[in-house]
Amino acid sequence: CERIFKEFDALLRERRLDFRTQNTAFSFSSVASRDRGRLDVQLDAAGEAHVVADVWRHPVVRACCRQLGLREEPLFSGVVFSLPGASVPQAWHRDGDHLFPDRADLPPHAVTVFAPLSDIASPGLGATQFCPTTHRMSDDACNSAEHHVFAFNPMRAGSIVVFDYRTLHRGVPNTTAGELRPLVYMVFAKPWFRDHKNFSAEVL
Numbered sequence: 001c002e003r004i005f006k007e008f009d010a011l012l013r014e015r016r017l018d019f020r021t022q023n024t025a026f027s028f029s030s031v032a033s034r035d036r037g038r039l040d041v042q043l044d045a046a047g048e049a050h051v052v053a054d055v056w057r058h059p060v061v062r063a064c065c066r067q068l069g070l071r072e073e074p075l076f077s078g079v080v081f082s083l084p085g086a087s088v089p090q091a092w093h094r095d096g097d098h099l100f101p102d103r104a105d106l107p108p109h110a111v112t113v114f115a116p117l118s119d120i121a122s123p124g125l126g127a128t129q130f131c132p133t134t135h136r137m138s139d140d141a142c143n144s145a146e147h148h149v150f151a152f153n154p155m156r157a158g159s160i161v162v163f164d165y166r167t168l169h170r171g172v173p174n175t176t177a178g179e180l181r182p183l184v185y186m187v188f189a190k191p192w193f194r195d196h197k198n199f200s201a202e203v204l
Contacts, residue, residue, distance in 0.1 A: 037086025126174035135164035
């Protein structure tokens with residue numbers, strides 16, 4: 001993952017796209033900015049999907065997919081890199097929206113699996129925060145409600161978190177002096193679902 005980061009960092013420098021110090025928003029088919037100091041590289045589009053093969057074969061992941069009627073192969077996978085000094089929290093967001101704006105009660109059509117590649121044992125490395133139950137709330141209800149915020153901290157390298165695609169979450173700042181935080185993710189979905197939100201069609 002460090003090699004992948006260096007390759008995309010170099011490509012973005014050639015394009016003069018500064019995701020380190022400026023909140024420059026960009027989205028390509030293989031990489032996108034996720035607020036200042038964070039880079040999301042889609043492993044499939046980069047030809048590196050094999051990186052996560054062992055993770056998506058995890059028995060817990062496979063059991064969740066079978067229980068929810070999801071395909072047992074990821075829709076797509078990637079790595080979110082949180083850079084040292086990423087001083088602002090991500091905006092609260094859902095990885096995917098409700099299928100229908102007025103039907104927040106539907107069962108999951110997709111789930112996200114997170115697996116950190118380094119120990120997240122201190123607040124400084126930037127744990128992921130979640131707002132439980134928001135996958136069953138409309139956008140209006142989410143905006144008006146007070147939410148309980150939860151984070152897995154500490155979270156050891158190789159641990160996994162599985163959550164509904166519609167759950168509000170965000171990454172908090174990585175305030176370490178020099179530690180890059182890579183977090184692998186995979187999206188598992190119903191056979192008919194396709195994601196059109198997280199990456200554009202433009203090729204870097």
